[in-house]
Amino acid sequence: MTITAYTAKTIHTMNPSQPTGQCVAVRGGRVLGVGPVEEIQRFGAVTIDDRYADKVLVPGFVEGHSHALEGSVWNHLYLGYFDRRDPEGQLWEGLKTPDAVQQRLAEHVDQGDNESPLIAWGLDPVYFDDATIDRRLLDAVSETRPIVVIHASLHVMFVNSATIRQAGLDDLDMEGIVRDEQGRPSGVVEEFAAMHPVFDALAFDIFEGASDTRALNRYAQAARREGVTTITDLLNPMSDAAIVALREATAAEDFPVRLVPALNALAWDPQAGSERVQQALEYNHERLQFGLVKLVTDGAIQNFTARLQWPGYLTGPDNGVWNAPPQTFHDMVQHYHQAGLHMHVHTNGDEAVTVILDALDEALAMWPRPDHRHTLQHVQLIRQDQLRRVARLGACLNIFSNHIYYWGDIHLVKTLGYDRCQRLEPAASADRMGITFGIHCDAPVTPISPLFTAWCATTRETARGVTLGEAEKISRTRALEAITLGAAFTLRMDDRIGSLEPGKFADITVLDEDPLTTDTPLKEIGVHDTLLSGRPTGGG
Structure with missing residues (x-):
């Protein structure tokens, strides 16, 4: 089988045992190794491909919270x-x-x-x-x-x-x-x-607009251009038509990304929903991964529909809107956890976070499940005591870092006020507590661009240039991990994607500059190409 070795100025692998290199070898769509060419040649004849010799290679970006609606x-x-x-x-x-x-x-x-x-x-x-x-x-x-x-x-x-x-x-x-x-x-x-x-x-x-192949292909192409090789559809109806479209789109050899849909739990009776997800697992293949369940508890802070604990909103209504009674979410958490499925739960406000943590606490007490990886999504206003509970429960977070840029100025004067704005999207606190986390864009709410998301998490600048929460900034290294291996972990796919190490899919993003050493803002670094299973999919 042919071995292709891509050379580069620098390779950041996200593999702690071998963080960097200058050559990544691919065989059969998987990473054969990162190392000197002469060492790779021990496996057989090697074709050297130096098209990226002056570029920087990183693991393909993983967008752990986005929606196929971006294509429709x-x-x-x-x-x-x-x-x-x-x-x-x-x-x-x-x-x-x-x-x-x-x-x-x-x-x-x-x-x-x-x-x-x-x-x-x-x-x-x-x-x-x-x-x-x-x-x-x-x-x-x-x-x-x-x-x-x-x-x-x-x-x-x-x-x-x-x-x-x-x-x-x-x-x-x-x-x-x-x-x-x-x-x-x-x-x-x-x-x-x-x-x-x-x-x-x-x-x-x-x-329902994403339940057709054209929308899925448009979504995939939009992601590919930004260096994304794995995307989610984190509120999929999983109707018969939706599943057919997902299977048809991802079956094409030139489909440029891996796609991970999640069942919209509120659209299903829990028993029927869990059966639907279990049935869909038989359709899994390298570019399609069923298995997630999505619960949406509250709304969004910027439109005053997220559920907040005291003191509530700075201006406007007293509180937001539940998408179902809190007891419904409690019961859903119990059901899907006991069924052995992997939950991702929309929790914008701190009151919504409490409801889900209470439900998870009870579910894990009744049905202990190591490495469950249930993931709280957005967690824009999560408190320090709640973060400690997340760590204790072994849950993950996916943090909506883009929110600081797009709505931080609004939160400062209309919804939250100064103090709570300092803890928005608290990635550094999650990191200090050892919580595995990703960061995301929530497309089409904000545009797909993991490098922009990483820039938001490292600078915490609003659209007007105000810095919110200096203590919650994370390093470029941690941000790069959050858009690769961290996000892959929250999807239970870190054994296949998220880093460049032997046996994993050769999903690679090619950058014009080194994100860890350049002075160029992360959001301005160009994506030159993406590779899925070692195959270039086109320019950025």
Whole structure:
């Protein structure tokens, strides 16, 4: 079998026994070894490939919390505050005012059938000072064509009067349908349970958008360009159609990444959900890895739907919104843990963290399970005492470091205030306590770019250049580990990916500069290429 040895200026392996090298040998899609060519030649004839001789090689980046929606939301209109590039690389200019939002909607409202909804996404009114985004702003665009705008966090939607009528929101008495002073739906709909009547009425569900091969391929290509070789879809419906699409897309030899979907637990009865995941395991192969279960407890801090402990929000409502009663999450944790499955749990606010830690504590007491690797996701406001519980329980964290840049300025003055902003995304504290953690982007909430995420974790700078939490900065070395081996550990895939050592898949990211020695900000380092199983997949 052919042995190919890729030479490089430097190789960072993430293997503590051999941290660096200048040559990585690949055979049969796996790492044969890192070492001098003459040592590799002991295995047989070696073909030297020096195309990366002036580059730096690192393990393929692992994005441990992202969504295949990144490949489908771009079918709809982007209304975000920040400039973004779609999967094909087209730049969409961010919108800085409510008037600009109205204008972009107005430019597209006459396109398509007036009976079909106009769907947009990415909007985050928290940037618009005290401006109100509700049905009135959308009615000014159209009162007859249904308009649905999905919040950047994916936890809130804004709808116009036509949508309110079609979905019958006036007659629904449920948490999450925000009402004005007259008791009428304001056009703001919070969290998933309240969104579903809208989805049902319009025969459209944005969360089902990733259940097709085109979306999955667009998602994979967007990740590949940023050096990612393993991605997640951390809220997959795992319907029959979704599984077919996942299998079909990843079966293609040129599919450039490994894909790890997680069951959306709230969409399933726990018994049926665990059976679905167990059945899906038989479809696992090198580029597709079933086995995860995702629970979403609360919302997002920036739209005031995360569940916070005292003193609550700095301004705005007293507290956020549960996606189900806390007892439901307690029962789900018990069930999926006892079933032997691997849970990833969305916990933005510190109250949500407590609910899940209490449930895990009880589950592990009743059914001890070494190396369970249940992972709390986001943990934006996790406290020091909660981190100590995480360490004691043997759980992992996946920290939303990008959040500091995109919403840190907002948290400082609107949602949390100075003191709690210092502990946002506390990666350094997790590291000090020996907790295994990854860091992530949560695409499409923020763009896929592990190097940008690593930059956020090392600098903790907001969009306005304010540093939040100097004591929670981590080193470049720890950040590189968090986007490779740390994230792989949280997915229970560190035996196959995350480092360059014999037997693991030869998944490699090729960088223009050395992230551990250059003065160039991490977010500005170019991704030259990615290799999956030792095969180049195209430029960055």
